[in-house]
Amino acid sequence: MSLIIFLVVGLIAGALASYILGRQQDLLVNLLIGIIGAVVGGLLAGLLGLGAYNLIGEIIIATIGAIICILVWQRMR
Secondary structure, rough: OOOHHHHHHHHHHHHHHHOOOOOOOOOOOOOHHHHHHHHHHHHHHHOOOOOOOOOHHHHHHHHHHHHHHHHHHHHHO
């Protein structure tokens, strides 16, 4: 995956996760949450034997990972 696509997927995933959880974040925060979520989601999907074969699947996995990251971050604070 190219860097630009990875950043766009991260931005979309971060924005979706923030919207789903009812949080208003800045663009940069959404991007960071989405990128970290993409990594976490990819690791968890790999452990479960799941894979994303297209852009929509990558966004879904990254969004799930971003939601997990936000929830863990809220618990830690």
